Amino acid sequence: MTIETEDDAVTTAARAVERLRLAEARLARRRQSECGPSENARAAMRLVLERADAHSTVTPTEIAHYLGISAASVTGMLDRLHAGGLIDFVVNPADRRSKFVVPFDRATDPDAIDPVTARIRAFAAELPDGTAGHVAAFLDRVREVVDTECA
Template sequence: MATTTTQGARTPEIDVPGEDAVTQLTWAVEELRLAESRLSRRRQASCGPGHSEREAMRFIAERADAGKPPTPTELATHLGLTTPSVSAIVRRLQDGGLISTRQHEEDKRSKLLEPASRNSPDTADGLAPSIRSAAADMDPGEARRLAAFLAHVRDLVDADCRD
């Protein structure tokens, strides 16, 4: 979505079809979903963390924040991937300095995965700081309403085509 500057304030310029706000918002979400899909394909081909790495980082950070760092096996179950696939993801995240591992206290054959930094969800994706900056420009009430709307859209997307 393009923006213009008017007396120092950023005013969104509507560049999606539709005469009413609901249609415009629906189109904007669809365009966002398509842009995310294009980005995912580009990243798979050449640069940046892919979808699985980003989802792994989110899971590892959430579990660490809850005081229950996951094992690679738990990560594989969460991602719905094989153990060898997850081993490759863990290796890439470690090589990138995004996670660290430590020996499991109770099961010495296993290891626990932890974020290398408390900011690791942001560092796992170079686009996140730009998104955070754009969000910081919003009115806090507006940002909360938009976050609730996007969470609802996420739930709809997650529920689609589930068995």
């Protein structure tokens, strides 16, 4: 039996965000065991590609800070990305003890690394004129709440 209720716009938006958070949690669990690189590995790859596009560099330590995980976890993750042919390492010319993480094949399509992002980008392109900024601002505020919880 379904209970029909008339929800106001605030309740409708809040419930939609909660459904999104639950779906993200389910996706993260599936990615841990079923479908390729983990969420952290995908985020690391996006960072490496963004830095390369900006003609900048990134170190494993910076990746660890960006992801909020230990250096040891990053080392294992980067080793797997390297073995998969997605990244390479180059010596830092200013400090030969450190290294930079660079994309191995710059022709790698960032959307292929995270096809979910590509589909979301396509949906965003369909938003009515003038609404994308409002949606982004709302979601950024939701993200801030999530990021500060238990911090």
